[in-house]
Amino acid sequence: MWVGFSKSLGGGFRVGVGTRIGGRSSRRRSGPTQAQIAKLEKAQFIKNIAEESNQSLQEYLVNNNIDPVFAERKKLDLDDLLGKGDTASQYQKFKASISEVNEIISKVNYGGNLTASRKDRLVDLVFELREIVGESGPGLNELATQISKKSEKTSIITFSVFLSIVAVLMAVGSFVDDKPITGIADVIPLVMGTGFVAAILYLPAHLVIKMIAKVKYNRQAVAKTKQQYGLA
Known part of the structure; x- marks a missing residue:
């Protein structure tokens, strides 16, 4: 799993959702439609999940004495650093959770539906990541x-x-x-x-x-x- 923070999280986790509210026509003054509001809410939810996951990734690295900026600059492969020894078991749990976040968001961004079950699962995964981070120690x-x-x-x-x-x-x-x-x-x-x-x-x-x-x-x-x- 590779490290990337500004635009991606481990394994190419990218989130780029843009939503426009309302049309350009000056005649239209009725405001955004329900569909447009729903689209914006979906984009905001995905953005929040991505930011929360990114924060967890950085904190997890810090807690394992890995400087995030250095890791990104050197394109470190976390499998080589954390995938063996005492950190292996916890790292595999973290990797599985953040990879699932990546997979769900990628599907939604590609055009899939953000169903209630997917939203619930993303929220569960965020809390799983937080729990693992909390167990990973103070580190840096x-x-x-x-x-x-x-x-x-x-x-x-x-x-x-x-x-x-x-x-x-x-x-x-x-x-x-x-x-x-x-x-x-x-x-x-x-x-x-x-x-x-x-x-x-x-x-x-x-x-x-x-x-x-x-x-x-x-x-x-x-x-x-x-x-x-x-x-x-």
């Missing part, structure tokens, strides 16, 4: 959580440092201007000004730190994938 999710917590902690520290620096600079500035702080009336503007400047500085600093954290996660995720599966 744990790594992402650790890096996220560190980045948040760093952001708070950075904010505190900015706040302290601005406060000191403003205090020094008041003494340079021969206007020493003599009471609470002088403190309030200082605190408000410090908070305002620090708030302005915090957002770009926070975004930069989050970007660095994302880059760090991507590198570690790829490294962990290569290490676990012996990839060059």
